[in-house]
Amino acid sequence: MQVVSNARRLSRVLQSPIFLNSYHFLASDIRAIEGPQSAIQRRNETIFATHDPRFSGMTQGNCRQMTTGPMHFMMPKAFYTSEVNTLEGNPTEAVKELYDKILDSVNVKRTMAPNAWLWSMIENCKSRDDIRLLFDILQNLRRFRLSNLRIHENFNSNLCREVAKACVRVGALDFGKKTLWKHNTYGLTPSVASAHQLLLYAKSHNDTKLLVEVMKLLKTNDLPLQPGTADIVFSICYNTDNWELINKYGKRFVKAGVKLRQISFDIWMEFASKRGDTESLWKIEKIRSQSMKQHTLATGFSCAKGLLLERKSSDAATVIQVLNQTLSDVKKSGIKDELQKLVSEWPLEVIKYQKEEEKKAIASSLKSDIPAMVNNLLSMGLGAKVNLQDLNGKEEILQ
Secondary structure, three states, X not given: OHHHHHHHHHHHHHOOOOOOOOOOOOOEOOOOOOOOOOOOOOOOOOOOOOOOHHHEOOEOXXXXXXXXXXXXXXXXXXXXXXXXXXXXXOOOHHHHHHHHHHHHHHHOOOOOOOHHHHHHHHXXXXXXXXXXXXXXXXHHHHHHHHHOOOOOOOOOHHHHHHHHHHHHHHOOHHHHHHOOOOOOOOOOOOOHHHHHHHHHHHHHOOOHHHHHHHHHHHHHOOOOOOHHHHHHHHHHHXXXXXXXXXXXXXXXXXXXXXXXXXXXXXXXXXXXXXXXXXXXXHHHHHHHHHHOOOOOHHXXXXXXXXXXXXXXXXXXXXXXXXXXXXXXXXXXXXXXHHHHHXXXXXXXXXXXXXXXXXXXXXXXXHHHHHHHHHHHHHHOOOOOOOOOHHHHOOHHHHO
């Protein structure tokens, strides 16, 4: 039975995807988020152009003067009064000027402010105090839209994404998280695009705490996961060496039916091979083989490393030889570098994560199996020169 199991695994690694009836998961083709559009597009008109898709959801029709029906006489003027004036702070002059103009428009003139003012305010935010004013003006505009213009829809997702981007830009992450709330008083439309702004900040700062908070917000507010979300999440987990977290979210993405992209599999499988977790490696490989026709350098060499850990040096050599036959000439040129990394860097990495009582045995097996794999490659005609001195010359591999 063990021979049959090994043969099936090698067949899956080397050939086109084998669809496994015993492992079923949903795979929906969720489109990646489109690249950000220009954040601010100024307009000279003082009315909204309803035919412009950028501003759908911001208003309906041209700016409408407030009627003087009974309902409006009953509404106190203080309903629109801002509370920000009572807060201490030092906002940017340009932002404060725009804030005052928009507030004057809805409070005094009782008309919706020109759309360009709000976009300009978002663009000019440079501090936390600016973001405070921005959120206060969003709340005032939402109230005006509801009571005067009878618009119940939130602001459109493009504008809300730019609000999230502004929060991240100035480091006001607590405000940025509010852009993901399904129920909020600011008229914000939560979206995965806004979440990605926060996740990219977490990636640049190796902030796993923020990653966990954003993922919780996505779940709480019923925002669908996307392939691009997995790319960022997996990168953060890899960069922070958090193996448990990448597996937790990996299972969540698969369960949600997200069609993972190749870069996510590259990261996930390379992480598994670095940790020496062959059980997880082969599970991930099953998922990958159902959607990907060919291996990349990263996934192919991850499988080769897994086979080396199972003391199958000839099978590992076969995987690399298949890569040499199937990859494009441009990508094929990277085989030599990956092979040298396998010899000089990977053994130290994988041994570091093993149990103390197993380290010496694994180190000994790698010192014999890696040269055997290289000799097999030479006999197959792969003329990649590898410096085995990097393997034999490192005494710490046996420490």
